[in-house]
Amino acid sequence: MIDEIMKLLHEINDPLIERGRFIxxxxxxNQFTMLVRDLCRELAVESxxxxxxxxxxxxxxxxxIHWFSPLVRSWQCHQASEIPFVQNFSHMIERATFHYFRQDxxxxxxxxxxxxxxxxxxxxxxxxxxxxxxxxxxxxxxxLVTEYQQPEMVTRFENYRDFLTKFLDKRFFCGGAKAxxxxxxxxxxxxxxxxxxxxxxxxxxxxxxxxxxxxxxxxEVIVCQKQGTNFHCWIKPELGDVVARERHYWxxxxxxxxxxxxxxxxxxxxxxxxxxxxxxxxxxxxxIQDAGPPELLALTQALMQAPEFLVRAILLMPKLExxxxxxxxTACQAVVLxxxxxxxx
Numbered sequence: 561m562i563d564e565i566m567k568l569l570h571e572i573n574d575p576l577i578e579r580g581r582f583i584x585x586x587x588x589x590n591q592f593t594m595l596v597r598d599l600c601r602e603l604a605v606e607s608x609x610x611x612x613x614x615x616x617x618x619x620x621x622x623x624x625i626h627w628f629s630p631l632v633r634s635w636q637c638h639q640a641s642e643i644p645f646v647q648n649f650s651h652m653i654e655r656a657t658f659h660y661f662r663q664d665x666x667x668x669x670x671x672x673x674x675x676x677x678x679x680x681x682x683x684x685x686x687x688x689x690x691x692x693x694x695x696x697x698x699x700x701x702x703x704l705v706t707e708y709q710q711p712e713m714v715t716r717f718e719n720y721r722d723f724l725t726k727f728l729d730k731r732f733f734c735g736g737a738k739a740x741x742x743x744x745x746x747x748x749x750x751x752x753x754x755x756x757x758x759x760x761x762x763x764x765x766x767x768x769x770x771x772x773x774x775x776x777x778x779x780e781v782i783v784c785q786k787q788g789t790n791f792h793c794w795i796k797p798e799l800g801d802v803v804a805r806e807r808h809y810w811x812x813x814x815x816x817x818x819x820x821x822x823x824x825x826x827x828x829x830x831x832x833x834x835x836x837x838x839x840x841x842x843x844x845x846x847x848i849q850d851a852g853p854p855e856l857l858a859l860t861q862a863l864m865q866a867p868e869f870l871v872r873a874i875l876l877m878p879k880l881e882x883x884x885x886x887x888x889x890t891a892c893q894a895v896v897l898x899x900x901x902x903x904x905x
Contacts, residue, residue, distance in 0.1 A: 562712045566719050571597050573723055575604040579616060580731050580746020581766060583623065584776035585720060586636075592626035616745065620766040628769060630809035633657050634802045636776055643779045644786065645682040649675045653775060654805075660772070661812040666763035672771040673753055676732070679778055694733035701725045707787045717784035724777055732774070746770070 565585075572583050572593070583596065599619050606612045626632070637657055641650040652675050659668035684700040702725060706717040735751050747753070747762035748770055796802065830836045 562715050566715060568593065568597060569719065569723070571604075572600045575600050576619070577723075577727050577730060579603070579612070580748050581616070581619070581770050582723070582727050582773055582777065583627070584773040585716075585723075585780055586627070586632075586776055590626075592622055596622050613745070616766070620769070623769055624765065627773065628660070630661070630806045630813065631802075633660075633772075634805035634809060635796070636772070636779075637805055638799065638802050639779055640775070643782055645679050645782060646775065646779055648682055649678055653772075656772070657805075657809070658812065660768055661809050661816070663765075663816060665765055665768040668768050669753065669763055669771060672768075672775070673750055676771065676774060676778070677750070679775070680728075683778075683782070694728070694735070698725060698729060698733075701728075704781075704785060706785050708784065713784055717781065720777060720781045720784060724774075724781055727774065727777075 569583075569585055576582055596619055599615050599622075603612055603615045603619075606615060637650065637654050640646050640653045646653075652671050656668040656671040656675075659665070659671065680697050680701070684697060686697070686700075701721060704717075704721055706714055708714060708717070731746065731748055732750050734749060746767055747760050748767040749762075753762050827838065831838060
């Protein structure tokens, strides 16, 4: 079983890392993972750059639906608060998640880049004053060994560690001549971002998703390295903080989707700047209408927690396009049913 999982992860990530992307080893062996694997198989042999970009767009979309659903992100924030070294920055990961669901990818990325560096420094025990270059941290990561003796845990650890080191080396920390390479697929490079080495936009959704998943991967590395680390393989949606997060994330999504709040006004102001690039959004927001029962329940819970939002949304109804009216009507009807109210909206 473990060999099959590692083969699957290599089929996915070996071609993705070359394109500045990565998918963390969470929620593997489901329909979404299989769809991504099939697309990555095509990507690995695709020589036409335009067709490769189309494959990447499809992959990014699947990632946004599955790995970045409000429930999954809520659970990963919960995990971050309990994993050694990562928990030092769990509040910043939470803040970046708020930015992500508001589609403010610029802010999310600027929060996450130093977090990744901070996790490695804490893990390695390197004092900030002694940190000189990436090669020192790479030597630390390459030398890591697991405390576990079980073959399955050793295999997991070694593969996860190698994925992490490879991505950090080839994309995140690469400098010098490598840093000036074309960023047509991804500008996810620490030097490029923090030192503003070019005008190419790095604040897009897929790079934002990759940074989150890099942290997801690092949590897996730590869990597989240190015995006794508090970590759950399966999502526990009943936990209070997980429930609260998921509801809030859905509320953010609904506000953005329906045009309630400041996001559209802020985007309008940003567009007045010459070098600002509005990033295309490939998310499940426009698929809310077609969502299944779990998503509908999550919408209902979010609305029930924020009745003032429900009132504002109903007042906004006549101004919405037809599709958004359908989404809102469905969500409002769910609230009515759950509350046991007989009136129909």
